[in-house]
Amino acid sequence: MIISRTPLRMSFVGGGSDISSFYRRYGGAVLSTAIDKYVYVSINRKFDGGIRLAYSKTEEVNSLDQVEHRLVKATFEMLDLKGGVEITTTADIPSRGTGLGSSSSFTVGLIQAASAYQGRYMSAQEMSERSCEVEIERCGEPIGKQDQYAAAYGGFNLIEFNTDDTVKVSPVIMPAETKQRMQDGVITFYTGVTRSASHILKEQTAVSGSSAAKQDALRRMVELAYVARDEMANGNVTSFGEILHENWMLKRSLTADISNTAIDGWYDAAINAGALGGKLLGAGAGGFMMFYADPERHQAIARAVGLRQVDFKFEPMGSRILFYNPN
Known part of the structure; x- marks a missing residue:
């Protein structure tokens, strides 16, 4: 079994400038901090080769194409994880619609746990990029990029979104x-x-x-x-x-x-x-x-x-x- 813990985030200033229609023209920047409320994702080998998911509902299916959870399905496809696993997720705060970036924290935590299950290390930068790929590119969510980087990096940061689609995370140095x-x-x-x-x-x-x-x-x-x-x-x-x-x-x-x-x-x-x-x-x-x-x-x-x-x-x-x- 592998368990990941991923923080939620509190965004202070600049939210909305992380949307591609804006930052690709002007550049964007957000000041935010990770907070001490978390999403937990556990992954365990499943004996029969199927897939079992436990979140706000339970799914037990035989193959990946039967999975309803879009973020899980897209993550498995991206990582080429076919099945034979059981995923359970819990959160300290209601999982959706609270403004704390919970969907991205879940996606980052799932990528963290699943890549560890495959025996590979993934840096905060790669987790952020892969989470953006899952949510924005593969699932078509109309969201920005700040949540993924805040969850993967943690800390109190200035996150800059450049016109060339690169992202820079800089800790805010203060007394x-x-x-x-x-x-x-x-x-x-x-x-x-x-x-x-x-x-x-x-x-x-x-x-x-x-x-x-x-x-x-x-x-x-x-x-x-x-x-x-x-x-x-x-x-x-x-x-x-x-x-x-x-x-x-x-x-x-x-x-x-x-x-x-x-x-x-x-x-x-x-x-x-x-x-x-x-x-x-x-x-x-x-x-x-x-x-x-x-x-x-x-x-x-x-x-x-x-x-x-x-x-x-x-x-x-x-x-x-x-x-x-x-x-």
Whole structure:
């Protein structure tokens, strides 16, 4: 049996610039961190040569062409893994629609575990590239590239998406005190709403490729990713909330489906209670909301928002093998 553990991620600034219709023209950049919530994937040899999958549902089939789970099927095809295996997956957070990159974390973790099962090592760079191949190229998901790299590499990074389709992951170098103050200042809530990001991302892809105003908004969000990186390097934590706020206002302008009356209400309540800035995590319309504020204001913010608070910490490690027994 082999077990992989892959972190989820929290994206702060620049989300949306990792979509190919935008970054291939202008380049993109995202500031994000892995968090201490994980997707676990186990793979074990199956005696009868078939395939058994256990996720939100159970599949037991005789051959790969009978598998319904698109990401598993595409990963097996890519790795030329025919069958004779049992895959089980569990997650610390609901597996879809929460804005924490869970689908990509699952795909990275599956590739990590399956390649180890085949007796080969795969670097964070290769896991990221292979995960993008599975999700975007083979399965046709209308998503960007940030989640795969955040899950594979871990840590607090500036992830840059170049016009030639290359991706560069650079750890954000900052004083230890600054990182701790950032972590202490983040407060996160679960909206209770899960949603598919596909239709939002499809619309965002369309407008980012055609609308000058939307392109300008995304280009400013990319600038803000670099500004935030530099401010953190200089130990200027207070400006982080202001950057988050500007980034959220820009993101809301991209499509009407990113926010709604309820989300706007929660956001305004948090700002009025002392938050310096915040955002909805992921593509929009549901999932988790995060805010940045002085920790002394957190209790007041929680009362004002009235949602379930969930504590996250930054995770320095990316996808890794927790248990390895290939026999």
